[in-house]
Amino acid sequence: MPERLPPLDVLPGFVMVGRTLSMTRAAQALCLSQSAVSRQIRQLEAAVGQPLFLREHRALRLTDAGAQLLLSAEAALRAWQDGVAALRDDAARQITVSASIGVIGLWLLPRLGDWQAAHPQLDMRLLADNRKREPRAAGVDLAIRYDAADALPADALPLFDETLA
The missing domain is CATH 3.40.190.10 (Periplasmic binding protein-like II)
Structure with a gap:
């Protein structure tokens, strides 16, 4: 049986927070509330069983696990974008x-x-x-x-x- 994936709807939120290191900027970029993005990150952390960000006073930093997952998540989004672009190119x-x-x-x-x-x-x-x-x-x-x-x-x-x- 394949391993159970975390919900895929948290992927863009995680990538945007990882890129900006800010829940607020990520929320603005995704047209979501800051609390919605924060919930997505907590949901993803619960699914992978470890923290992905270090929450400091007014700052976020990626943990080693978060940095590793961010590389995979960005590659997955790029592959998705490339797949969509290829379909558009076929049109x-x-x-x-x-x-x-x-x-x-x-x-x-x-x-x-x-x-x-x-x-x-x-x-x-x-x-x-x-x-x-x-x-x-x-x-x-x-x-x-x-x-x-x-x-x-x-x-x-x-x-x-x-x-x-």
């Missing part, structure tokens, strides 16, 4: 489209403004290249290629035919 992700110079210039660019208006959450990177490369090796999400019908990969989708005059 504004970038796709790479590879095509020949002619297809990009004559077919894709005239349509790009409408596409961007319809998909504002995506950033499109264009790779104009007349060489045939393996798209996955070049970090390409979508490749537009000219080829004979019998030479197309099985998962290829035809966009249009060509008529030469």
Whole structure:
């Protein structure tokens, strides 16, 4: 059975008190009352079974246990923030489209403004290249290629035919 964690709602209070060494400043930063932050710290100390702060006249100092826990708590908050940021980055992700110079210039660019208006959450990177490369090796999400019908990969989708005059 996993070890029982202290309540996670005390984590921001503990980190802020540890950073500021002040219940009052931590409470102001968290938009809580000073007594609420103080209760959170007492609750955390009870859960870990030892004092995390030395309470002196008008001053706080971290105990060795408090300093050690603060490092872990800050790392946990950073990991949480990084996870949330990664999710937000996924919402504004970038796709790479590879095509020949002619297809990009004559077919894709005239349509790009409408596409961007319809998909504002995506950033499109264009790779104009007349060489045939393996798209996955070049970090390409979508490749537009000219080829004979019998030479197309099985998962290829035809966009249009060509008529030469």
